Each structure stands twice: as C-alpha cells, then as structure tokens.
Amino acid sequence: MELTEFVTGQIWLKEYPIHFVGCDFNARMSVIRLPNSTLLLHSPCEIDPQTKKAISALGDVAYIVAPGTYHHLYIPSARAETYICPGIERKRPEIDFDWFLADQPPEDWADTLDQVLVRGNKYIWEVAFLHKPSRTLLLVDLIENFTDQTPNVNWLLKLWWKVVFHMWDHPKPAPEYQLGWKDKAAARKSLKRILEWDFERVILSHGDLIDEDAKAIVQEAWKAPMATNK
Numbered sequence: 001m002e003l004t005e006f007v008t009g010q011i012w013l014k015e016y017p018i019h020f021v022g023c024d025f026n027a028r029m030s031v032i033r034l035p036n037s038t039l040l041l042h043s044p045c046e047i048d049p050q051t052k053k054a055i056s057a058l059g060d061v062a063y064i065v066a067p068g069t070y071h072h073l074y075i076p077s078a079r080a081e082t083y084i085c086p087g088i089e090r091k092r093p094e095i096d097f098d099w100f101l102a103d104q105p106p107e108d109w110a111d112t113l114d115q116v117l118v119r120g121n122k123y124i125w126e127v128a129f130l131h132k133p134s135r136t137l138l139l140v141d142l143i144e145n146f147t148d149q150t151p152n153v154n155w156l157l158k159l160w161w162k163v164v165f166h167m168w169d170h171p172k173p174a175p176e177y178q179l180g181w182k183d184k185a186a187a188r189k190s191l192k193r194i195l196e197w198d199f200e201r202v203i204l205s206h207g208d209l210i211d212e213d214a215k216a217i218v219q220e221a222w223k224a225p226m227a228t229n230k
C-alpha cells in the first residue's frame with residue numbers, strides 16, 4: 001500500500017495489514033512533518049526499502065512514536081529517536097528506546113503536537129495526539145471504526161464486531177478498553193482533556209477515518225467511560 005497525502009504538506013498515511021488472534025484488518029501509520037522539515041513516524045509499519053524510499057522523499061525521520069501498548073511491532077525496523085507509551089517496555093523489553101511518552105509533548109514537537117496519556121485501563125494504554133495546525137486528532141485504539149466500506153477485514157473480525165461487541169458501523173474503543181476500565185475517574189480526566197481540544201477530523205489506526213462530525217462521534221464513542229455513575 002502506498003503512502004498517501006492526508007493534509008497537504010503536513011501529514012501522510014500508510015495502511016498495512018495486521019493478523020491478530022485470527023482476525024485480519026489494517027493498521028495505519030502517520031508521517032508528520034515538523035516545522036524544521038524533519039519527520040515524525042506515528043505507529044510505524046515495517047519500514048521496508050520501498051517504504052523507506054517513499055518517506056525519504058519527504059524528509060529525514062527524526063522521531064519514532066509508539067503511541068500504544070499494542071502498537072510496537074515494527075519499532076525495531078524504524079531507526080530514529082524513539083518515544084514509547086508506558087507499558088511497552090514490559091511487553092517488549094528487548095526494544096531500544098530513548099524516552100517515555102507522557103502528558104506533555106517534548107519541546108521538539110510541542111508547537112505542532114499536543115498529547116495526553118490515557119490512564120485508567122488495566123489492559124491497554126495509549127497516548128492520544130492532536131496535530132494542532134490541521135486540527136487532527138490521532139488515535140490508535142481509543143476508537144475503532146469498522147464498516148461495510150472498510151477494506152481487508154475478514155469474516156472472523158466481522159463476527160466479533162457485529163455479534164459480540166456491537167461495534168460494526170458503531171465507533172467505539174477497542175474491546176480491550178471496554179473490558180478493562182478499572183479507574184473511571186482517571187479515564188474521565190484523560191478523555192476530558194482530549195475532548196477539550198479543537199479538532200475536526202480523526203486519524204484512526206483501525207477502520208475508516210472520521211472526517212465529519214468528529215467531536216460528536218468521539219463523544220458518543222466514549223459515553224461509557226465518561227459516565228459518572230459507574
């Protein structure tokens with residue numbers, strides 16, 4: 001799959017196939033250009049020679065970001081200063097990295113990206129990002145959006161998403177989130193910070209992009225963890 005321009009001169013995307021517990025679907029890498037013209041790779045795919053050539057045509061990669069505890073598989077193939085979501089170091093102790101991601105962005109990309117470490121779940125952690133110039137929210141598993149238009153999805157994922165989790169054509173957090181909220185107060189605090197951001201579109205790692213009514217769709221997707229009576 002090719003690298004495609006999403007925000008002119010600022011963000012490019014590449015989808016890549018994933019096989020997880022019998023389910024086939026795509027994930028999505030974002031390539032973000034920073035003001036000094038260097039690049040940041042968000043949730044990188046395997047950086048094979050073809051992908052490396054396409055990225056190199058855009059600029060030099062300065063930073064690698066592994067934004068979630070299920071988004072680390074291809075970090076070793078991408079070589080640059082590496083930031084990981086807390087928890088990856090326990091799952092993949094062999095991975096070399098430079099820094100942990102946290103609630104505040106590093107100075108090198110603070111003018112372009114804001115970020116929040118989403119707490120409160122016992123199975124999965126994630127750092128959400130806001131690309132401020134284009135008002136684009138970047139999520140990996142906090143919302144998944146599989147529909148009849150989503151390519152490269154096999155029958156088993158459709159079965160689980162339609163029959164068990166009721167997530168088909170109904171954007172929601174990944175099942176690991178839904179089953180693992182242990183500290184709703186901490187989760188609400190994190191999600192509230194994200195909802196206070198000014199965004200109009202969402203790049204997701206899994207499923208269709210959200211480019212209309214983004215704030216309303218995100219609020220609806222997070223109704224359960226945001227509920228104060230649980």
